[in-house]
Amino acid sequence: MNLRLKAFSVHLFTATGVVWAMLAMLAAVDGQWSAMFVWLIVAMVVDGIDGPLARRYDVKVNWPTHDGVVMDLMIDYMTWIFIPAFALFQSGLLPGWTGWVCTIAIVFGSIIYMADTRMKTRDNSFAGFPACWNMVVLVLFALRPDYWISLIVVVALAVTMFVNVKFIHPVRTERWRAVSLPMAAAWVGFALWAIAVDFHSQSWALWGLVVSSLWLLLAGPAQQMIPARRA
Numbered sequence: 001m002n003l004r005l006k007a008f009s010v011h012l013f014t015a016t017g018v019v020w021a022m023l024a025m026l027a028a029v030d031g032q033w034s035a036m037f038v039w040l041i042v043a044m045v046v047d048g049i050d051g052p053l054a055r056r057y058d059v060k061v062n063w064p065t066h067d068g069v070v071m072d073l074m075i076d077y078m079t080w081i082f083i084p085a086f087a088l089f090q091s092g093l094l095p096g097w098t099g100w101v102c103t104i105a106i107v108f109g110s111i112i113y114m115a116d117t118r119m120k121t122r123d124n125s126f127a128g129f130p131a132c133w134n135m136v137v138l139v140l141f142a143l144r145p146d147y148w149i150s151l152i153v154v155v156a157l158a159v160t161m162f163v164n165v166k167f168i169h170p171v172r173t174e175r176w177r178a179v180s181l182p183m184a185a186a187w188v189g190f191a192l193w194a195i196a197v198d199f200h201s202q203s204w205a206l207w208g209l210v211v212s213s214l215w216l217l218l219a220g221p222a223q224q225m226i227p228a229r230r231a
Contacts, residue, residue: 007062014050017043017075034195040134043079081110084137098151105158113161124172129160142199166220187212
C-alpha cells in the first residue's frame, strides 16, 4: 500500500469515531449506560491511535483534500463532551437545577475552549482542562458521590478550562510519558473492569480509576511547579 492510500486509510479510521459516537448516543437515549461508556471508550482508543498514525503517514501532505483535524474535533465534541453531558443530565446524578447548570457549563464552556487556538502548549500539553468529560462522567458514575460533590467537581473543572493550568496529553507530552502513558492505559483497563461489574461499589476497579485519574489530572500542574531538568 502506497503512502497516499495509507494516509487516506488514517482518515477513514478517524471517521469511525462518528460510528462509535452514534452507538453511544443510541445507548444513552435508552439509558444503557454501560454500553454507552463502552462505545465512548472505543472512540477514545481510536482518538489516541489516529494522531500518531496521521503524523507517521503525514496525512497533510499525502492526502491533503481531507482535513483530519476538523474531522477529529467534530468527533471529539460528540464523544468527549456532548454525549457525556447528556448522560450526566439524564442519569439523575445531578438533580434539579444542578443538572441544568452542569450540563450547560460543560457544553457551552467546552465549545469555547475547543475553538481557542491557544489550547495547546509548546510541549503538546493542554492549557486548561481539556474537556475530557467522558472520563469525568464515567468516574462519577462509578463513585456515585453526593450530588453536591459532583456539582463542585464539574463546575471547578469547567472553570479550569479557562485558567493557566497545564494538563498533560498522555501520548504527546514527553515529560513523564513513561508513567503517563501506562496510567492512561490503566485508566482504560479499570474503566472497562468497572463497566463489566456494573460499577459495583466494592470493586477494586474503582480504586484504580481514582488513582489513574488523579495522576492524569495532577501531573500537568505538578510539571508547572517542578522545573524540568535541562539536558
